[in-house]
Amino acid sequence: MSKLTQRKSMDYIKKQYRETRKMPGSWYLSNYKYKYNITHLQPFLKKLKEKKLVGLKCSGCNTVYYPPRFVCGKCLVKPNRWVDLRETGKVSTFAIAYLKDPETGEIQEKPMVLVHHDGADTASIAQLNPEVDFKDTYIGMPIKAHWAENPVGGLMDVEYYDLMKDDAKDLDLPED
Amino acid sequence: MDKVGIVGFYQVKLYSDANYGRYEMIFEAVRGAIDSAGLKKKDITTAISCTNDYYDGRTISNCYTVEVGGGYMADESKVEMDGAHAVLYGLMRILSGNHKLSLVWGGSMASCFPYHAARLYETDPTWERPVAYVNDITAAGFQMRAYLEKYGVSIEDIAKIAVKNRKNASRNPLALQEAQNANITVKDVLDSEIYADPVTELMVAQPCDGVAALLLAPEKQALKITDNPVWITGVGYNQETYYLGDRDLTKSMSMELAGKMAFDAAGIKDPKKEIDLAEFFEAYAHEEVIFSEALGLVDMGEGTNLNSEIDGDIPINPSGGAIGGNPPCGTGLIRIIEAAKQLKGEADGYQVKDAKKAIASGQIGMCAQNNIVYILEGGN
Numbered sequence A: 001m002s003k004l005t006q007r008k009s010m011d012y013i014k015k016q017y018r019e020t021r022k023m024p025g026s027w028y029l030s031n032y033k034y035k036y037n038i039t040h041l042q043p044f045l046k047k048l049k050e051k052k053l054v055g056l057k058c059s060g061c062n063t064v065y066y067p068p069r070f071v072c073g074k075c076l077v078k079p080n081r082w083v084d085l086r087e088t089g090k091v092s093t094f095a096i097a098y099l100k101d102p103e104t105g106e107i108q109e110k111p112m113v114l115v116h117h118d119g120a121d122t123a124s125i126a127q128l129n130p131e132v133d134f135k136d137t138y139i140g141m142p143i144k145a146h147w148a149e150n151p152v153g154g155l156m157d158v159e160y161y162d163l164m165k166d167d168a169k170d171l172d173l174p175e176d
Numbered sequence B: 001m002d003k004v005g006i007v008g009f010y011q012v013k014l015y016s017d018a019n020y021g022r023y024e025m026i027f028e029a030v031r032g033a034i035d036s037a038g039l040k041k042k043d044i045t046t047a048i049s050c051t052n053d054y055y056d057g058r059t060i061s062n063c064y065t066v067e068v069g070g071g072y073m074a075d076e077s078k079v080e081m082d083g084a085h086a087v088l089y090g091l092m093r094i095l096s097g098n099h100k101l102s103l104v105w106g107g108s109m110a111s112c113f114p115y116h117a118a119r120l121y122e123t124d125p126t127w128e129r130p131v132a133y134v135n136d137i138t139a140a141g142f143q144m145r146a147y148l149e150k151y152g153v154s155i156e157d158i159a160k161i162a163v164k165n166r167k168n169a170s171r172n173p174l175a176l177q178e179a180q181n182a183n184i185t186v187k188d189v190l191d192s193e194i195y196a197d198p199v200t201e202l203m204v205a206q207p208c209d210g211v212a213a214l215l216l217a218p219e220k221q222a223l224k225i226t227d228n229p230v231w232i233t234g235v236g237y238n239q240e241t242y243y244l245g246d247r248d249l250t251k252s253m254s255m256e257l258a259g260k261m262a263f264d265a266a267g268i269k270d271p272k273k274e275i276d277l278a279e280f281f282e283a284y285a286h287e288e289v290i291f292s293e294a295l296g297l298v299d300m301g302e303g304t305n306l307n308s309e310i311d312g313d314i315p316i317n318p319s320g321g322a323i324g325g326n327p328p329c330g331t332g333l334i335r336i337i338e339a340a341k342q343l344k345g346e347a348d349g350y351q352v353k354d355a356k357k358a359i360a361s362g363q364i365g366m367c368a369q370n371n372i373v374y375i376l377e378g379g380n
């Protein structure tokens, strides 16, 4: 180790920066156009308008993607078989987010969920019915799509998910 | 893989709001690393940086770090991932046989921008953003809950990891002051502000200000520069699918595969027995558990039962890990430096006894989508 160079350069560094100027600035890039070709999604959007759900199945690995994906990463092919899905599903996991209203400052507790639709192999980010008490949420909770009154054939046609009555019983496992 | 030597390193003290600018911080790290090896600017044959345009508030952010970052009239390039990925680039330059000394530096100043807000824009603009605001913290909430549910692990067990890392950080003078707490309890962690239930504030690796730098050299050259280099004997990296809903969040497939690749390269057959310590980039406390399981340091679902204290069975994050301070773009690089310090016996105050082989990891993406693992070995 060269002590000479170290002392010299460290002297410069260790100097107290008593004044660090902070320049307020912005790096404003908000006007971005996200392009997404929806041609291959037409069947999905058409079905949404009829309040029906379809997933896209990969012929390489049989994975049913919901929401439909452009490409199956595993096989690097375009999944091309549409399959009907039920509008029911389960909460596969969730987190409770705390969102602050920028105007009132009021904090809203909101469960954010990953929903696994019956018949699909993947899950998607979604929201629960705002009337659901977040304390009631649990993994495996049965839920059902809540449709917009007048679906337009867009992603937000499923506004959120309603709770379904869970009539499954816990298994009585014999104790060891 | 031919082994590559780590011949110098330097990390600046981490601050939540540093009272100095980015240039000085980068310079301190880069000059410090070169001085630690007793070298000069002209010895650098290739310089790799790791920064991010958004984090630096500047387009092509490496255009203005040329002078302080050792890139002046040099073979220079940038990686916009984690610092540990920049080390991979530097390593490849060395292994190409064309370079004798590779400088790698990375880091940024999280005090200058809203880090977690920036990560809201990581989700899919078509499919996810219209539905819900999900950022890295919410995603971590998804993952932690899925893990707890699958293995019946309690939140307290995860909080213990945060306690251990914050206690370890209190022994590491370069760690973030806010993260250093020798007397922290599980209750403190659980009582801290809820970020995205079940993730609380003290389970989060707080983004902060910091830069680190590292010097790599091929074997022969490394031995000319120093008597006790630390060797990189294996590296592995892997990436899993982007959409959270397509993954099994209770485990990390990408870490498992990255680990396998690194162990194969380094000839490690039984990581449980052969690895003396690990330094992980755990952006959240539960990630440390998932990583140690993925790498086979402990059985699946048993991660929270591993004694990972500094004097434990396999010490994990003796430096405090990323929870001890998380400068975006620098954290994974710091993990490599900390592992190297342990192997050189220079981890004053948090030294692991008889450390010969170590793991260091870096990551990027929600729920650690992309992982990179290094195997480091000490001695000649």
Ligand SMILES: [Zn+2]
Pocket (backbone or CB within 6 Å): A058, A059, A060, A061, A062, A063, A072, A073, A074, A075, A076
């Ligand atoms: Zn496929």
